[in-house]
Amino acid sequence: MTAQSGVKLSLRGVEKSFGQNHVCRGIDLDVADGEMVCLIGASGSGKSTLLRCINLLEPIDDGAIFLDGIDIAEPGYDPQPVRERIGIVFQSYNLFPHMTAEENVMLAPMRVRGRSKAELAEPVVALFERFGLPEHRYHYPDQLSGGQQQRVAIIRALAMEPEIMLFDEITSALDPELVGEVLDVLRQLHRDGMTMILATHEMGFARELANKVCFLDAGRILEEGAPDDVFSAPQQERTKAFLSRVL
Amino acid sequence: MADTGLRSGASPAATTRATPTRRAAYEARMKRRSVTIAVTSTLAVLVAFVLLVPFAPGWEAVQRSFFNGQVFARTFPGLLNAFLQNVMIFAWCAPIIAILGLAIALCRDVRAPILFPLRMFGALYTDVFRGVPVILVIYLIGFGVPGLGLPRPWNSPYIWGSLALVLVYAAYVAEVFRSGIESIHESQRAAAASLGLSDQDAMRFVVLPQAIRNVMPANMNLFIALQKDVALLSFIGPVEIFRQAGVYKSLFANFTPYVGAALIFLAITIPATRYADYLLHRQTRRRT
Numbered sequence: 001m002t003a004q005s006g007v008k009l010s011l012r013g014v015e016k017s018f019g020q021n022h023v024c025r026g027i028d029l030d031v032a033d034g035e036m037v038c039l040i041g042a043s044g045s046g047k048s049t050l051l052r053c054i055n056l057l058e059p060i061d062d063g064a065i066f067l068d069g070i071d072i073a074e075p076g077y078d079p080q081p082v083r084e085r086i087g088i089v090f091q092s093y094n095l096f097p098h099m100t101a102e103e104n105v106m107l108a109p110m111r112v113r114g115r116s117k118a119e120l121a122e123p124v125v126a127l128f129e130r131f132g133l134p135e136h137r138y139h140y141p142d143q144l145s146g147g148q149q150q151r152v153a154i155i156r157a158l159a160m161e162p163e164i165m166l167f168d169e170i171t172s173a174l175d176p177e178l179v180g181e182v183l184d185v186l187r188q189l190h191r192d193g194m195t196m197i198l199a200t201h202e203m204g205f206a207r208e209l210a211n212k213v214c215f216l217d218a219g220r221i222l223e224e225g226a227p228d229d230v231f232s233a234p235q236q237e238r239t240k241a242f243l244s245r246v247l
Numbered sequence: 248m249a250d251t252g253l254r255s256g257a258s259p260a261a262t263t264r265a266t267p268t269r270r271a272a273y274e275a276r277m278k279r280r281s282v283t284i285a286v287t288s289t290l291a292v293l294v295a296f297v298l299l300v301p302f303a304p305g306w307e308a309v310q311r312s313f314f315n316g317q318v319f320a321r322t323f324p325g326l327l328n329a330f331l332q333n334v335m336i337f338a339w340c341a342p343i344i345a346i347l348g349l350a351i352a353l354c355r356d357v358r359a360p361i362l363f364p365l366r367m368f369g370a371l372y373t374d375v376f377r378g379v380p381v382i383l384v385i386y387l388i389g390f391g392v393p394g395l396g397l398p399r400p401w402n403s404p405y406i407w408g409s410l411a412l413v414l415v416y417a418a419y420v421a422e423v424f425r426s427g428i429e430s431i432h433e434s435q436r437a438a439a440a441s442l443g444l445s446d447q448d449a450m451r452f453v454v455l456p457q458a459i460r461n462v463m464p465a466n467m468n469l470f471i472a473l474q475k476d477v478a479l480l481s482f483i484g485p486v487e488i489f490r491q492a493g494v495y496k497s498l499f500a501n502f503t504p505y506v507g508a509a510l511i512f513l514a515i516t517i518p519a520t521r522y523a524d525y526l527l528h529r530q531t532r533r534r535t
Contacts, residue, residue, distance in 0.1 A: 097457065
């Protein structure tokens with residue numbers, strides 16, 4: 001828990017196919033406690049699928065995923081307790097449209113952890129305040145802007161007090177002027193020491209904050225390293241080609 | 248100079264109410280025109296109808312036997328009273344249908360292998376009861392079960408007739424609920440699962456509330472159909488409005504009571520249908 005350098009999550013030879021489509025081709029990745037890892041790469045390179053595999057939303061075909069040294073991808077391992085420890089935020093927010101922002105946030109802690117509404121009131125208000133949405137607790141998702149919805153989705157995941165947070169291109173569906181407010185939330189989380197893995201197209205953000213950047217290409221991690229190395233001196237031709245397209 | 252030109256160009260838009268824009272004036276003119284045309288054509292059809300129908304050779308006889316004011320006045324209160332039976336039968340069938348329909352829809356969604364029989368039962372049930380005419384089920388159950396010689400309250404056609412309606416309509420309602428459940432995007436279940444919610448909780452708190460709301464208009468239509476099909480129970484005994492109209496018909500040797508019964512049904516079903524349409528309309532508008 002406390003060891004800064006301790007490996008929190010570790011992927012070994014992760015394979016995933018959808019029919020003929022081989023999406024992850026033997027992915028190895030280590031994420032240390034409190035680290036922010038950014039996955040970059042073209043659409044379809046396997047970033048989203050990899051995140052969904054880590055959260056056990058998709059079962060992997062082969063390989064292992066160690067969380068605190070325990071293989072959570074072992075066939076037959078109960079995924080539910082793992083998902084409580086690993087939160088994920090999606091590109092399309094996926095808020096529950098029939099619930100207010102606060103109900104969205106409280107549902108899982110109430111049902112999964114058995115907390116009462118009264119118990120949760122204070123920490124949930126604190127979360128909404130911390131991420132700049134105190135007056136939006138009683139709004140329904142369709143009354144919120146995209147950036148606000150995405151921040152509610154982040155609060156919803158945080159309310160389960162996860163040890164790792166996964167972010168799947170969470171700013172890609174946002175209008176450009178709303179991207180900043182969501183990135184600010186990520187900055188804040190990183191400062192607070194949250195272990196995070198991001199699939200992102202925000203290269204500037206990745207360069208500024210990531211501890212490690214991984215370039216995915218056709219289901220493999222082609223290159224990984226400190227952001228300055230990957231962005232300024234990419235070793236692989238494909239990395240260079242990709243960066244020259246997006247930067 | 249260019250600056251002032253822009254300003255003066257913008258000012259008419261701000262004062263739309265005083266002087267309508269050319270577009271607004273054009274649209275108002277077109278609207279007046281189409282209203283005039285619609286009213287004129289409707290009136291023309293009505294006038295033709297009223298003037299021409301009495302020329303039909305049998306009009307006098309039809310008027311006497313179907314639109315007889317005297318018979319109408321004497322039978323209408325009795326019909327209304329008999330309609331209470333329909334309302335009652337509807338009132339106890341509807342909630343049971345809603346609950347059973349939902350239960351069967353959920354049966355069809357279970358994924359655990361041990362519950363496969365439940366899933367098969369759900370599929371079989373909807374296939375069978377959607378495949379047989381309502382009146383046949385009413386006959387089979389309404390005449391068949393009391394034929395077992397059950398004691399007094401249990402041989403009532405009210406019970407077995409209602410059961411027949413419940414069985415058939417629950418199958419339709421189940422299919423509507425199932426389509427509603429399937430209409431909820433997989434990402435909602437994924438979001439629920441990612442928070443550690445169980446499949447059952449995801450269904451109960453995330454999928455079902457949305458699904459039920461989405462299929463509200465479709466279910467409204469089914470319940471309007473049910474309200475009408477309650478009249479089919481008359482074939483196995485209960486003296487509801489259709490049967491009562493038949494009694495009056497024989498008594499007065501006149502068909503007007505049937506027209507009265509039809510009017511009573513319409514008084515219920517037209518507002519209900521309009522309301523269902525309104526719900527549907529509001530829903531499609533919200534989605535776009």
